[in-house]
Amino acid sequence: MARWLVENSDAEFGTRRLLIGGDSAGAHLSVVTLLRLRDRHGITGAFRGAHLLFGPYGLSMTPSQRSFGRRLVSNTGTLRRSYELFTPGRGAEQRRDPEVSPLFADLTGLPPARIVVGTQDPLLDDSLILSQRWQAAGAPVQLGVVAGAMHGFTLFPLTITEREQSREREFLATAGRSTRR
Template identity: 85%
Template sequence: MTMTMTITDEDCLAETLAFNERFETAAAGRPARGRALDAATMALLRRNRLGGDAPPVRLPQGQDRVVAGGVKVRVFVPDQVDGVYLHIHGGGWAFGSADGQDERLWQLATRTRLAVLSVEYRLAPEHPFPAGPDDCEAAARWLVDHAEAEFGTRRLLIGGESAGAHLSVLTLLRLRDRHGITGAFRAAHLLFGPYDLSMTPSQRSFGSRQLLSNTESLRGSYELLTPGTGPEQRRDPEVSPLFADLADLPPARIVVGTEDPLLDDSLFLAQRWQVAGAPVQLGVVAGAMHGFTLFPSTITERELRRQVDFLAGA
């Protein structure tokens, strides 16, 4: 099998780096999301997505449903449905929600003709590992069993951002290892995920730059997700999919920016995915920081078009 790697958006590198600088300056006074935070600070950060002032917009096109095991999902169904995309949101396993990207997920649904289900998985630290993966696994199993009856299709795709990318890979592995389910999901779309929670070299060396993620915030997020564990314990393949057997997984598109502490995670995962036998598209975005697609910019618009093309064609 093949892996294609592209370094993209070098033509707008100056714009991208300027955005990073503005973000870093604005973020200097914010509390680090990964630290052990008091309840009031945690609640404030959860209300104000990424520390911003405006809460997410809930669209009337979104429907809140409960599926297997009482797991909640947010559902968007376009007029024509050619498949179903299981979306898993990011937020360091401790922040974010299924309704945090209504506008983007509805746009994705209409442009790809995919019904989109976003999982409202339980968050750390109130619900540490394995609660979040359990919820994503339950939603995926429900979709495998009910997609045809509910949406008229068995064409399934999966993906997410950051922690959501990590949970997407764990979900595919759990379907294979616990239920013998392979081939149900045709493709995975993985944006800037952490796949080695013992920390890859790029994670350890990134330092304290106040971008959306850095060495300290990642270490703190891992402690929130897996309390009482150390790096060696977090190398467990059930926690860090970079160390798992990746056989029988679907084709993937893996995307990361060059200014992301998780750069190595995507580079290493793409290599292992390809060696395991599935096609991989690896996109490395020049100058992009972690979570770059959450902010309006030229590279975000381009990346969203690439995502649409990949999911629509998978």
């Protein structure tokens, strides 16, 4: 679907200004999509920005995932079980494969990104490490670390949600601007 969008966006929608993003598993899938477009189809530069909220980028359990323990929304046990269901028959070391854990991929050629995570999210390390690696690969990164926020905080009607949604709109508008259609 993403490849079709890249190849047909101008004819179908009158624009080549493509952005990608998601939250939690959607953030993971967004990064995997960018990597697969690049690695399997040689497509880079088609997406002008990636907006990624609290994604699980390292399915082998980063330190913050392992040490998070039992908490309400997302916790160590539910993450481990989710990864086992998503990658049946694979152990932790096999889950470090960049095909399923973009944290371990070569991130060269990816678009500018905004990566957001709360300090009370078991995926905190995933976002911090990904942002460092993304920037080291040559793309600009805006990192938003929200003090006291839990996994999925943007789903709740909170002041911090309004603030982050405003920053999201600003990032997407800026990333989407271009002289090209």
